[in-house]
Structure formats: structure tokens, C-alpha cells
Amino acid sequence: MEPKAVGFPHALKALPETVKEQWDKPEFKAYRDAFPVEFSGSQDAFQDHVVDLVSRDVKVSYLKNLQGYLWEEGYRSGQIKAPLFPDVAPMLARWHGRGMKLMIYSSGSVAAQKLLFKYTNAEPSDLTMLISDWFDTVNAGLKTESASYEKIAGNYPDVLPSQFLFLSDNVAEVDAAIAAGMQSKVIFRPGNAELSSDVRERLSVLETFDDLEANLNEKKLEALGKRDRSETEDNEQGETLRREEEVAAEDSHKDKKIKPLDDGKAEERRPSTNRTESDFPAAPSAGTGTTISDLLNEVEQANGN
Numbered sequence: 001m002e003p004k005a006v007g008f009p010h011a012l013k014a015l016p017e018t019v020k021e022q023w024d025k026p027e028f029k030a031y032r033d034a035f036p037v038e039f040s041g042s043q044d045a046f047q048d049h050v051v052d053l054v055s056r057d058v059k060v061s062y063l064k065n066l067q068g069y070l071w072e073e074g075y076r077s078g079q080i081k082a083p084l085f086p087d088v089a090p091m092l093a094r095w096h097g098r099g100m101k102l103m104i105y106s107s108g109s110v111a112a113q114k115l116l117f118k119y120t121n122a123e124p125s126d127l128t129m130l131i132s133d134w135f136d137t138v139n140a141g142l143k144t145e146s147a148s149y150e151k152i153a154g155n156y157p158d159v160l161p162s163q164f165l166f167l168s169d170n171v172a173e174v175d176a177a178i179a180a181g182m183q184s185k186v187i188f189r190p191g192n193a194e195l196s197s198d199v200r201e202r203l204s205v206l207e208t209f210d211d212l213e214a215n216l217n218e219k220k221l222e223a224l225g226k227r228d229r230s231e232t233e234d235n236e237q238g239e240t241l242r243r244e245e246e247v248a249a250e251d252s253h254k255d256k257k258i259k260p261l262d263d264g265k266a267e268e269r270r271p272s273t274n275r276t277e278s279d280f281p282a283a284p285s286a287g288t289g290t291t292i293s294d295l296l297n298e299v300e301q302a303n304g305n
């Protein structure tokens with residue numbers, strides 16, 4: 001998704017009038033007073049500082065909180081919507097339907113993230129019920145620091161860091177997540193800066209969420225192929241294979257029984273307006289075990305065959 005292209009200009013557009021009208025109002029004062037004193041004392045200094053920070057894309061939390069506030073009216077009035085790439089909403093719904101936990105970690109404030117996912121250009125627009133947790137620079141820290149990812153994983157003591165998959169268009173963030181023990185891949189979308197050959201060699205790069213889906217399916221097939229063979233092999237190989245399965249399962253944890261969305265019943269699930277969580281496919285109950293043929297069926301169904 002590329003919401004910056006819409007959100008940043010909108011915030012700058014809304015800034016002068018908001019500052020003029022609301023400078024001393026209690027609801028604005030909280031955002032104003034979070035700025036360093038040299039900028040919170042005068043409207044001009046304040047505005048110049050905001051413009052400077054935005055032009056340099058500085059991810060400081062007092063700016064991010066203010067941007068969230070400036071976006072609120074734009075989203076609520078319908079002036080702006082978060083522009084999602086077309087594969088994003090269907091794939092989030094599919095992953096959510098499989099019982100995967102989807103979390104957001106953005107430099108944008110949690111309040112701004114919730115607005116963004118509520119007012120998207122998808123149909124239905126509100127995707128917030130697909131997201132189970134929200135992290136920003138306040139509750140986790142800077143996205144380029146591995147400690148932030150350790151902190152996020154620390155919120156889930158029953159989940160290994162390696163069971164998290166963090167996706168980002170920012171290589172420094174991907175490196176930080178990997179340093180914290182998470183899996184992480186670069187998402188390279190239209191409009192992003194070109195990636196160096198070094199980055200393409202050492203990191204996994206995806207162009208769409210469909211690429212990730214294909215990647216997960218491949219890993220599952222690979223892992224399950226190994227497991228099928230292991231059942232007829234000596235037990236001495238068992239431990240190694242179990243480890244390999246664990247590694248593959250880290251990509252597809254809790255995802256052994258796929259219930260694809262595109263099973264011809266999409267229309268039945270689609271109410272006309274105001275979806276709630278129950279409008280998205282329910283997370284499957286724990287699987288009864290997966291065989292290679294189960295998986296091939298599932299992959300075929302997912303591919304519409």
C-alpha cells in the first residue's frame with residue numbers, strides 16, 4: 001500500500017487551517033505541546049517544523065500523532081481513502097480466514113493506522129477487524145532497531161520470534177527484524193526505490209502478496225514431501241526432518257488446513273454493507289493432520305482447478 005502519497009499531502013493541506021482555528025483548543029493543544037518548546041511557541045515555527053519533518057520523512061512520534069489527527073477529518077469526511085494495492089485486502093481476508101494473526105507495525109501512530117485500515121479503497125472499506133494487534137514507534141520503538149521487534153515478539157510469549165513474518169518495503173527494517181530472530185521479506189512495489197543486487201541476493205523480495213502465497217505453498221509442499229518420506233525412513237532421520245518441518249511451519253503456522261476464499265462461495269459471504277468480523281471467513285478449527293494429497297487438493301482449489 002502506498003498511503004503516504006495521499007496522507008502526507010493531505011496532512012500538509014489541512015495544517016494551516018487547523019493551526020489557525022484550533023491552536024489554543026484543548027484537543028489540539030495536546031498535539032502542539034508534544035512538540036519541542038522551540039516549535040510549540042509560535043504558529044509559524046510550528047508549521048515550518050512540520051513541513052521540514054514531512055519533507056525529510058522523519059519518523060518522530062510527535063509528528064506521527066499530529067498527522068493522525070490531521071487525517072481524521074479527511075478520512076471521516078470521505079476526502080481521502082487509504083489506497084491499497086489490489087491484492088492486499090483479498091489476501092488479508094484470506095490469511096485472517098485461515099486463523100493467521102495479522103499485525104501492523106508502522107511508523108504511523110496506532111490511531112492513524114486504525115483510521116487507515118478503516119477507510120481504505122477496498123470493498124468493504126473497513127478492514128480493521130482483520131488486524132489483531134497494532135504497533136508503532138510509541139509502543140514498540142523505531143522500526144530500524146532490532147530491540148523494537150524483540151519487544152513486539154515479547155508481547156507473545158507463546159510464539160517464537162521465528163514464527164513472525166515481518167514484511168516491509170524498507171531494507172533497514174527487514175534487517176532489524178531478522179536480527180531479532182523474525183522471518184522478514186522485502187515488499188517491492190511500484191514506485192519504490194530500486195533495490196541493489198546485494199539486497200536481492202541476500203534477502204527474499206516479493207512484489208505482491210500473491211508471490212508470498214505462492215512462496216508459502218511451495219514451502220508447505222516441500223516440507224510435507226519430506227514428512228511423507230520420513231514416515232517410511234529410519235527414525236534416525238526423524239529429528240532432522242522434524243526440525244525442517246518446524247522451520248517450514250514458521251511460515252505457515254496454524255495454517256495446515258487451508259480453506260480458500262475463492263471456492264465459488266464468495267458471493268454468499270459478501271453482505272452489501274457494513275461488514276463485521278463475522279462477515280469474513282472464520283478461522284478454521286485445529287486441523288486433523290495434513291497429508292500431501294490434502295495439501296495438493298487445497299493448493300489446486302486455491303488455484304481454482
Ligand SMILES: CSCCC(=O)C(=O)COP(=O)(O)O
Nearest residue numbers: 003004007008105106107108
Ligand atoms: C498515511 S502514511 C501512515 C504511515 C506513516 O505515517 C508513515 O510514515 C509510513 O510509515 P511505515 O512505517 O508504515 O512505512
